[in-house]
Amino acid sequence: MAKEYAKVFYNSTAWKETRKAYYKSKSGICERCKKEFEAGSRSLERINAGIIVHHKRHITPKNISNPKITLSWENLELLCEEHHNEEHHGKPKRYRFDKDGNIIPNKN
Numbered sequence: 013m014a015k016e017y018a019k020v021f022y023n024s025t026a027w028k029e030t031r032k033a034y035y036k037s038k039s040g041i042c043e044r045c046k047k048e049f050e051a052g053s054r055s056l057e058r059i060n061a062g063i064i065v066h067h068k069r070h071i072t073p074k075n076i077s078n079p080k081i082t083l084s085w086e087n088l089e090l091l092c093e094e095h096h097n098e099e100h101h102g103k104p105k106r107y108r109f110d111k112d113g114n115i116i117p118n119k120n
Contacts, residue, residue, distance in 0.1 A: 017073045021082060030083045031065045035090060038062060042092035060092030066099065 014022045021027055042062040048054035066089045067081070075081045091099065110116050 018071055018076060021071070021076055026079075026083060030085075030088075034065050034085055034088050035062065037085075038090040041090070042095055043090050044095040045092055060094060062090035062092055064091050064093070064096045065089075066091045066096055 040061050042060045045054055045059040049056060049059050068087050068089055069075075069081055071082060081087055
């Protein structure tokens with residue numbers, strides 16, 4: 013959930029349009045999953061859809077008015093829930109679900 017100081021930004025037309033265009037440019041694929049697949053450390057079956065357009069340099073009250081941070085594609089990355097959780101919480105969930113809803117333990 014967005015922090016109080018960021019709610020206006022995340023509800024802005026500028027962010028919504030930037031997010032939509034960036035998501036489309038990455039074909040909805042998590043960028044980190046794709047990199048891991050290309051490096052041979054993730055199977056094709058484990059490439060996740062991206063669901064969160066993440067700011068590499070996190071938004072703060074001091075930089076939220078700076079479009080070079082908030083809206084620049086250079087500061088954005090499309091992530092799946094697993095990689096976004098790693099980014100913010102340091103470790104992935106212990107399990108995930110396949111397309112049929114079956115539990116799949118993570119190997120990490």
